[in-house]
Amino acid sequence: MKTHRALVWMVPLGCAAWLGACGAEQPAPQCTVGRGDHAVRYTLKTGTGACALKTAEIVGAQVFREPGSGIPPSLVLKPKPLADNEGKDANPSHSVTSLGNFTTEYPTDDGVCVVPELSEARQTVSSESGTTEWSYRWSGLRIQGQAAIPGTQWTAELTYSEGDCTATYEAVGVFPAILCVRQETGADGKPVNVRDPRVCKQPRPGLSMDPAFPITCDESTNLCVLEGQPPVLIP
Template sequence: MKTRRAFAWILPLGCATLLGACDVEQPLPQCTIGRGEHAVRYTLVSGSGACATKRAEKVGAQIFRTPGSGIPPTLVLKPSPLAANEGRDTANSVTASGDFTTEYPGDNEVCAAPDFSEARQLVAQGDGTTKDLRYQWSNVRVQGSAAIPGTQWTADLVYSEGECSATYQAVGMFPAIQCVRTVGNTVERDPSICQQPRPGLSIDPAFPTFCEETTNLCVLAGEPPSLIAQP
């Protein structure tokens, strides 16, 4: 795997809305991804048991590139269940990495990274046993248009816990925002938060979202490229 310097990425809030209003064709940006935590929604394809219960979770993402080299960048993914164990199982990696096939999006405005290393951690349990968690990503397709520069993507995932394994289709969106608010001493679920501007990182208001009820994460509705129709 190539070693590269981190690429700085800035979220263009409302970019999709503005571009739609101006109807100006923009040049495609280099292949990239929102740097930070993404909200990933899972749809079960096959499998049963403990491995087949995923609905949504946070996955950290960033790219590494050598500026001016013309070499496609490397995409790195860090699932939150493994990140929580970082530093405890140093024999395995909490991250999975794979190379984009091109430096710029193709004619379909997609940046593809077909093959990834495995992310894996042996996680100690309260009863003294160890749980073997493994993520094998493949066929990652990141939206690379000027309207959606690295903020929506899809992937295939094989997730394993010991001998149990399940296959999912994953849909990711940047940034990861929780649809809850604190009222007094109580944390309450509030789906409206998904469409509210907030200081710092905000979900593009042109993205259709919903509050996933088992994790209280704002996730993307529909399949990328997914945008709210403008009047």
Template sequence: MKRRRLVWMAGLAALSPLAALSPGCSQPKPECTVGTALVSPFAAKFTLIEGDEESPCGRKAGTVERVGMEAYNPDENGDQIPDSDRKLVAIQTEEFGGWARGGATVDPNPDLNPFAVGFFTSIEPDDNEICTVSSLAPAEVVVLPSGEGGEGGAGDGGAGGEGGAGGAGDGGAGGAGDGGAGGAGGAGDGGAGGAGDGGAGGEGGAGDGGAGGGGEPTLEPGPRKLEWSNVRLYVTAANLGNQFEAEVTYSEESCSARYKVVGVWPIVDCQVYGENPDPEGEPLPTGKGDESICQDPLSGISPDLKVKCDPVAFVCVLDSESIPAFKK
């Protein structure tokens, strides 16, 4: 079974190492941290608490999204020396990261970040083992009208075509060939497609190993914003930021909706796959989940956590509306 992995936090510094645990009668608290996106995203369940579910902003209700987090110490006074007394958290959804990496034509304004960022209120967990990020600068992407570039040429191993973005090959972006201006590639197993070599906009050519073609719906232009708040992570030596809860407001030009979000790290696929008659092909999804995968101590999820297989997304999610969520 192929597992998806995204490298969506490029450009952010890696986590500073946790303080070494010293011997003695009591174990010191770990620093506040998160399950790192450099290894895996969180599986985050969105529950609508305010807004119209039928509006474009209500489309996340009941969905499970891949959410990447990274924690790091900022520079002290801009001198490239990490400030050990403060720690930032960056949060980015797969959707916003995909748009920013070429899945849409977006405003290149450097003041717009596809990730939210904010400080932990303390460097260590509180008495309830909770680390909090009360407020964060929002994640913002402005989608621009498409069609400004030329028609995409064919990529290596596939023919280009008019009518929409080229589909990405497994694990890679669907970029245009060298001969023409590329549009946005479709999302492959590894994440969202990138723009072709010839430039952004227009109709994309095929990615390596994939054929271009029409049929992809056009993303409506306009601003998109995710405003995260009250982000809370459970952090102990045994559970280093592997579950979180938060509130988030998603807004577009004409609407907004507020959600409660709970997430578990790492993301684990719990779908059942069947045999592919093509010996060279990938196993075929059956549209059925297997609860035992989420309970498997070798899944990567802490065996202490109360999780279940989501019947729609087919990934393991927290079986709770709040944290900490532990088995009894």
């Protein structure tokens, strides 16, 4: 009886020790993206004029999938400039979101999830000063799918139009979108925002920036944006 009991306990312990020593492989994470607002840094490639002035902005992102289907998920992007005017476009055929499909359900061997092309996001808004039209066309999205960077760093090419002006950008996104500002009390007793790059790395309730990400504060938008090309982590 004693021998039997010893075997009963030794087998589980032996399996645990074996798994720990051999390092049981974890299943690869599915292709995904941080759900919510991303801070996107832009580098101009071609174009001049009003459409060529972007440096950074917030872009909302979300993934949709059919659980257990084995079908690659879909990605939706919504730029904040369009979201701010949602519902003001009288053309029902226009959409403030772009939709595209991942090529695979899981990351490729190099740990990347690819969305080759997304539908156009377009908005036309009329005001007393005239009519303004914006267009976003995303392509070549490469979203990092490694366990350390699951959908929180990505690159893409953006073709952006504003009226008759068109420019192309390299886009680098990071999740979540955080403003590098802190509030102080002004001389009039009212709160004022003060630019402070340290805010990017400060822990906060809810969503915080990964401290392993190299982050810089974009001077024109006060957005905490990724420094360098994904995948990038502080050594």
